Amino acid sequence: MADDLVTTARPHQEEWPAGLDVQDLLAQGWRPTPFLQFILKVHSRCNLACDYCYMYEMADQGWRRQPRRMARPIVDKVAERIAEHARAHGRSRVDVILHGGEPLLAGADHLRYVAAALHKTCDPDVHVSLRLQTNGVLIDDAFLDLFEEEGIRVGVSVDGAEADHDRHRRRANGRGTHAEVRAGLERLNGRRLLSGLLATIDLESDPVTTYEALLEFDPPGVDLLLPHGTWDAPPPGLTGEGTPYGDWLVAVFDRWYGAPVRETDIRLFTEIIRLVLGSHSRTETIGLSPAAMAVVETDGSIEQVDTLKAVAEGAAATPFHTLTHSFAEALYSPGIVARQIGLRALSGTCTACPLVRVCGGGLYTHRYRSGTGFRNPSVYCADLARLITHVHRTVAADVARVREEAI
Numbered sequence: 001m002a003d004d005l006v007t008t009a010r011p012h013q014e015e016w017p018a019g020l021d022v023q024d025l026l027a028q029g030w031r032p033t034p035f036l037q038f039i040l041k042v043h044s045r046c047n048l049a050c051d052y053c054y055m056y057e058m059a060d061q062g063w064r065r066q067p068r069r070m071a072r073p074i075v076d077k078v079a080e081r082i083a084e085h086a087r088a089h090g091r092s093r094v095d096v097i098l099h100g101g102e103p104l105l106a107g108a109d110h111l112r113y114v115a116a117a118l119h120k121t122c123d124p125d126v127h128v129s130l131r132l133q134t135n136g137v138l139i140d141d142a143f144l145d146l147f148e149e150e151g152i153r154v155g156v157s158v159d160g161a162e163a164d165h166d167r168h169r170r171r172a173n174g175r176g177t178h179a180e181v182r183a184g185l186e187r188l189n190g191r192r193l194l195s196g197l198l199a200t201i202d203l204e205s206d207p208v209t210t211y212e213a214l215l216e217f218d219p220p221g222v223d224l225l226l227p228h229g230t231w232d233a234p235p236p237g238l239t240g241e242g243t244p245y246g247d248w249l250v251a252v253f254d255r256w257y258g259a260p261v262r263e264t265d266i267r268l269f270t271e272i273i274r275l276v277l278g279s280h281s282r283t284e285t286i287g288l289s290p291a292a293m294a295v296v297e298t299d300g301s302i303e304q305v306d307t308l309k310a311v312a313e314g315a316a317a318t319p320f321h322t323l324t325h326s327f328a329e330a331l332y333s334p335g336i337v338a339r340q341i342g343l344r345a346l347s348g349t350c351t352a353c354p355l356v357r358v359c360g361g362g363l364y365t366h367r368y369r370s371g372t373g374f375r376n377p378s379v380y381c382a383d384l385a386r387l388i389t390h391v392h393r394t395v396a397a398d399v400a401r402v403r404e405e406a407i
């Protein structure tokens with residue numbers, strides 16, 4: 001069965017992982033990790049025009065060909081496919097993230113339909129944990145009622161203090177959105193529906209000011225995102241000199257780790273701490289754990305991970321569609337396999353690196369260089385090394401102190 005499912009990469013992709021021999025991996029005993037997280041692009045357009053957005057401002061402009069909204073027959077099929085995949089792999093829980101574009105543009109009634117379709121096909125043996133990622137400006141009472149009724153936890157994108165946020169997260173007319181996002185966050189917090197904040201790092205923003213501005217919203221968790229970029233199109237401010245993103249993150253880490261009480265969870269730091277203490281990572285941003293996430297576009301096609309849209313036109317695509325293929329078939333696609341095979345996917349530089357077990361080569365998207373494809377260290381290599389070394393040193397000193405006190 002598995003042999004029938006092995007596919008070749010898209011013809012225009014001649015770079016690694018195009019040559020990845022999935023048959024050989026299977027013969028060696030490797031088996032894919034089933035998908036546990038599904039990102040549903042319920043609406044493909046956005047009401048903002050953020051200048052760093054990988055969906056609309058970077059290499060892949062495929063969103064222009066997507067229907068605006070995921071149609072109800074597609075929703076029904078996607079829900080069936082998710083239930084089928086979970087049951088086939090004995091999973092009693094899946095994470096489903098309603099995403100976009102801006103998912104709230106789909107409207108409260110349509111999102112209620114999506115939630116109902118998922119519950120109808122998955123209940124009672126597969127629990128669907130529903131989340132939604134929004135820019136926060138459209139949140140009103142109708143959406144709050146929907147979130148409460150359907151048990152949807154909500155993540156909001158906000159970049160910190162007002163001036164820093166408004167430098168990038170703007171309307172098409174240039175108007176900043178911080179005041180609207182703040183109002184949305186206050187509404188969410190009034191009903192305890194906020195799951196976390198997602199902030200993209202800007203070197204122009206002071207790191208500690210940014211962290212403390214995010215804390216004002218009392219988030220259970222914060223994701224600090226490195227801006228997307230590759231060796232061909234490096235992120236802003238990355239010149240090959242110094243470690244500006246590493247230094248920025250170290251400043252936030254010291255403020256966060258040194259607080260007398262745990263103010264929030266910063267996932268990147270928590271995962272690095274888990275890894276330096278010998279555990280495994282629970283995100284593909286860092287570490288060697290297999291990525292278990294699939295994306296479904298509004299037309300029902302299955303994609304790898306949407307950050308690949310920063311790399312090239314079609315880089316995130318697979319030949320699979322939920323109307324005609326199961327998610328299990330996509331599991332054998334070279335691009336998805338490459339994100340599941342840990343060390344075997346990495347460059348010689350990374351496999352020889354003393355930090356590899358913690359770093360894992362960084363986010364897959366950030367490894368891209370034309371010619372060699374995704375078999376390179378991260379474009380953030382030096383910055384990741386700076387952060388990981390600092391976290392390791394700090395945690396090791398704490399562990400040694402606790403040991404000494406215990407003797």
Ligand code: SF4
Nearest residue numbers: 350353359377378381
């Ligand atoms: S990206 Fe750099 S720090 Fe990370 S494993 Fe590769 S060589 Fe090491």
